[in-house]
Amino acid sequence: VISHIDSLFQLVDFLGVFVGAISGGLMAVRDTRYKYDVVGVVGLAFATALGGGIARDIILQKGPPLAFVDVRYLVLALSGAFVAMIFAGRMRGRAERVMVLIDAAALGLFAVAGTTRALNAGLRPLPALLLGGVTAVGGGCLRDVLSGRTPRIFEGGQLYAIAAVLGSAAFLLSDRLGDTREVSTIIGTLCGFGVRSLAVMYDWQTRPVRSQD
Amino acid sequence: VISHIDSLFQLVDFLGVFVGAISGGLMAVRDTRYKYDVVGVVGLAFATALGGGIARDIILQKGPPLAFVDVRYLVLALSGAFVAMIFAGRMRGRAERVMVLIDAAALGLFAVAGTTRALNAGLRPLPALLLGGVTAVGGGCLRDVLSGRTPRIFEGGQLYAIAAVLGSAAFLLSDRLGDTREVSTIIGTLCGFGVRSLAVMYDWQTRPVRSQD
Amino acid sequence: VISHIDSLFQLVDFLGVFVGAISGGLMAVRDTRYKYDVVGVVGLAFATALGGGIARDIILQKGPPLAFVDVRYLVLALSGAFVAMIFAGRMRGRAERVMVLIDAAALGLFAVAGTTRALNAGLRPLPALLLGGVTAVGGGCLRDVLSGRTPRIFEGGQLYAIAAVLGSAAFLLSDRLGDTREVSTIIGTLCGFGVRSLAVMYDWQTRPVRSQD
Numbered sequence: 215v216i217s218h219i220d221s222l223f224q225l226v227d228f229l230g231v232f233v234g235a236i237s238g239g240l241m242a243v244r245d246t247r248y249k250y251d252v253v254g255v256v257g258l259a260f261a262t263a264l265g266g267g268i269a270r271d272i273i274l275q276k277g278p279p280l281a282f283v284d285v286r287y288l289v290l291a292l293s294g295a296f297v298a299m300i301f302a303g304r305m306r307g308r309a310e311r312v313m314v315l316i317d318a319a320a321l322g323l324f325a326v327a328g329t330t331r332a333l334n335a336g337l338r339p340l341p342a343l344l345l346g347g348v349t350a351v352g353g354g355c356l357r358d359v360l361s362g363r364t365p366r367i368f369e370g371g372q373l374y375a376i377a378a379v380l381g382s383a384a385f386l387l388s389d390r391l392g393d394t395r396e397v398s399t400i401i402g403t404l405c406g407f408g409v410r411s412l413a414v415m416y417d418w419q420t421r422p423v424r425s426q427d
Numbered sequence: 428v429i430s431h432i433d434s435l436f437q438l439v440d441f442l443g444v445f446v447g448a449i450s451g452g453l454m455a456v457r458d459t460r461y462k463y464d465v466v467g468v469v470g471l472a473f474a475t476a477l478g479g480g481i482a483r484d485i486i487l488q489k490g491p492p493l494a495f496v497d498v499r500y501l502v503l504a505l506s507g508a509f510v511a512m513i514f515a516g517r518m519r520g521r522a523e524r525v526m527v528l529i530d531a532a533a534l535g536l537f538a539v540a541g542t543t544r545a546l547n548a549g550l551r552p553l554p555a556l557l558l559g560g561v562t563a564v565g566g567g568c569l570r571d572v573l574s575g576r577t578p579r580i581f582e583g584g585q586l587y588a589i590a591a592v593l594g595s596a597a598f599l600l601s602d603r604l605g606d607t608r609e610v611s612t613i614i615g616t617l618c619g620f621g622v623r624s625l626a627v628m629y630d631w632q633t634r635p636v637r638s639q640d
Numbered sequence: 641v642i643s644h645i646d647s648l649f650q651l652v653d654f655l656g657v658f659v660g661a662i663s664g665g666l667m668a669v670r671d672t673r674y675k676y677d678v679v680g681v682v683g684l685a686f687a688t689a690l691g692g693g694i695a696r697d698i699i700l701q702k703g704p705p706l707a708f709v710d711v712r713y714l715v716l717a718l719s720g721a722f723v724a725m726i727f728a729g730r731m732r733g734r735a736e737r738v739m740v741l742i743d744a745a746a747l748g749l750f751a752v753a754g755t756t757r758a759l760n761a762g763l764r765p766l767p768a769l770l771l772g773g774v775t776a777v778g779g780g781c782l783r784d785v786l787s788g789r790t791p792r793i794f795e796g797g798q799l800y801a802i803a804a805v806l807g808s809a810a811f812l813l814s815d816r817l818g819d820t821r822e823v824s825t826i827i828g829t830l831c832g833f834g835v836r837s838l839a840v841m842y843d844w845q846t847r848p849v850r851s852q853d
Contacts, residue, residue: 242794242849249848253801254794260770268699273481275490277701282758282767289766299849332495340502341495344473355573360781362790364575368455368467375466422462423455423512486694488703545708553715554708557686568786577788581668581680588679635675636668636725 219396223323226403230320231263231287233313235294236305238262238357243302245361252299258357259295263287266352270328270345274335314414318377322406325350325378326385326399339386346382350406351375370422373413381406432609436536439616443533444476444500446526448507449518451475451570456515458574465512471570472508476500479565483541483558487548527627531590535619538563538591539598539612552599559595563619564588583635586626594619645822649749652829656746657689657713659739661720662731664688664783669728671787678725684783685721689713692778696754696771700761740840744803748832751776751804752811752825765812772808776832777801796848799839807832 239259242250264281271279281287328349332342355365367375385402412418452472455463477494484492494500541562545555568578580588598615665685668676690707697705707713754775758768781791793801811828838844
C-alpha cells in the first residue's frame with residue numbers, strides 16, 4: 215500500500231510541476247505589458263514550476279535543489295512550456311478547469327512536502343509551516359516578480375496561500391497526534407486541495423486590508 | 428557587563444525585526460497601486476523584517492537562515508504584521524518617529540552583525556562590508572521588489588544604505604585597531620545609528636546621479 | 641600553453657565582470673523611471689556584474705559565492721560602477737560597441753564556467769546547461785527585476801540567452817566527445833561569443849510568442 219501511495223505522491227508532484235509550467239508559460243504568452251519570446255515563456259514556466267522547490271532547498275541548505283538533481287523536473291517543466299506555446303489558444307474552458315484542479319492538488323502536496331523537508335532538517339513547526347507555504351506559493355510569486363508586478367497571492371482574491379498554510383497545519387497536527395507520515399501527508403494534502411477547490415467553487419475571497427487613514 | 432551588552436544587542440535585534448515587520452506591513456496597508464490582503468501584509472512584513480538576515484545566511488551557507496532556526500524571529504515578525512494591520516490608522520506622528528529611531532538603531536546593528544558573521548565565516552573585509560550592507564538593507568529591498576518597484580534605497584533621498592556601510596566600516600576599523608568585538612560592535616552600531624539619525628534630523632540627502640547625455 | 645589559456649580565461653572573466661558593472665551602472669544613470677543615486681548605481685552595477693555567479697554558487701551550495709571569496713570581483717565591480725558614473729556621457733558609439741563585444745565574450749565564458757561548475761558538482765548535462773544559462777544571464781535579469789521590470793532577455797529581441805545556451809551546449813558536446821576541458825571551454829566560449837556577435841551584427845531577433853486568443 216505504501217509504495218502505491220508513494221507513487222501517487224510522485225504523480226501529483228510531477229503533474230503539479232507540469233501544470234505549473236503550463237500556467238507560467240500561458241501567463242507569458244497572454245501578457246499584455248511585455249512581448250515575451252521563447253526565452254521568456256520558458257523562463258516564466260521554469261520559475262512558476264520550479265521556483266518554490268528551489269527556494270525551499272536553498273533555504274534548507276542540504277545540497278543543490280532537487281530540480282537540478284533529478285532531471286525529470288526540468289524535462290517536465292520544459293514540456294509544460296512548449297505545451298503552453300503550442301496550445302495557448304486551446305487552453306480555455308475545460309482544459310483550464312482541469313488545470314485549476316491539478317494545481318489545487320499540487321498546492322496541497324507542495325505545502326506538505328516543504329513542511330516535511332523542514333521537519334526532517336530539524337526545523338520547528340512554525341518555520342516548517344512557513345517553508346511549506348514558501349514551497350507551495352514561491353513559484354507563482356517568482357513568476358509575478360519576474361513579470362514586474364507584485365505577487366498575485368498578496369492581493370485580495372480567492373484563497374490560495376491560506377489554503378497551502380491550512381494544508382501544512384493539518385499535516386503538522388496529524389503528525390503531532392501520532393499518525394504515520396503517509397497518513398499525515400494524505401490529510402494535509404487533501405486539506406490544502408479541499409480548501410483551495412472550495413474557494414474556487416464558491417468564490418471564497420480574502421478582503422483587501424484597508425488603510426484607516 | 429558583557430552579558431548585559433549581549434542582552435542589549437539581542438534587544439535591539441528583536442526590536443529591529445519587530446519594527447521592520449510593522450513598517451513592511453504598514454507599507455502594504457497603505458499601498459495605492461495594489462490592494463493587499465492579509466497574505467500580502469504578512470508577506471511584505473516578513474520580507475522587510477527577515478529578508479536581509481535570510482539573504483546574509485543564504486550567501487554565507489552555514490546552514491538554514493537564523494529566521495528559520497530561532498522561532499522567536501518569526502513570532503516577532505508575525506506580531507509586527509498584525510500590529511500594522513490593527514493599528515495602521517494610529518501609526519502616525521510620534522509612533523512613526525519612534526519607529527524611525529528604532530529602525531536606525533537596527534540598521535546599525537544589522538550591518539555590524541552581518542559583517543561579524545562574514546568575518547567569522549572567513550571572508551575578507553570588503554566582502555564583509557558588502558554583506559553587512561546586504562543584511563541591513565536587504566529586507567527593505569526585497570519588500571520593494573515584491574511591491575513591483577525598484578528599491579527605495581537606490582533612489583536619491585535621505586542617507587540609508589550609506590549609514591549602514593559607514594557603521595560596518597567603523598566596526599571593521601575598530602576591530603582592526605584591536606578593540607574587542609563588544610567594543611567594535613558598539614562603535615559600529617552607534618556610527619550607523621548616528622549617521623542615519625542625523626540624516627533624518629537634518630534631511631541629509633543623496634543626489635540623483637544625472638545622465639550627462 | 642595551458643597556463644596561458646587559463647590566464648586568458650581569467651582575463652575574459654574579469655573583463656566580463658568589469659563590463660557588466662559598467663553596463664549595469666550606465667543603465668542606472670540613464671534610467672528615466674527612477675532617479676538613482678550612488679547607491680542605486682553601485683547596486684545595479686553589482687547586481688549585473690555579480691548576480692549570475694552568485695545565483696550559480698547559491699544553487700550549487702559549495703560554500704559562499706566566489707564574488708564574496710575572491711575580493712578582486714568586488715573591486716572590479718566597484719570600479720565599473722564608478723566608470724559608469726564618471727564617463728556616462730562618453731559611453732556612446734565606439735566605447736559601447738567595444739563593450740558589446742566584451743560582453744559577448746563574457747556571455748560565452750560565463751555560460752561555460754557555470755556548466756563546468758555544475759558538472760564538477762555532479763549535476764547531469766541538462767541541469768548543467770540550465771545553470772550555465774543562469775550564470776550568463778542571471779546578472780542582467782537581477783538588474784532588470786531590481787529596476788522594477790521584466791528581464792529584457794525574456795522579451796523579443798536580439799539573441800542573448802539562446803547564445804549562452806548554445807555555448808553551453810557546444811561545450812557539453814565537445815566534452816562528451818572526449819576533448820579536454822580546455823578545448824571544450826574554448827569551443828563553448830567561442831560558440832556563445834560567435835552566436836551573440838553575429839546576432840548583434842546581423843540583427844538576428846527572436847519573435848514574440850503571440851497569443852492565438
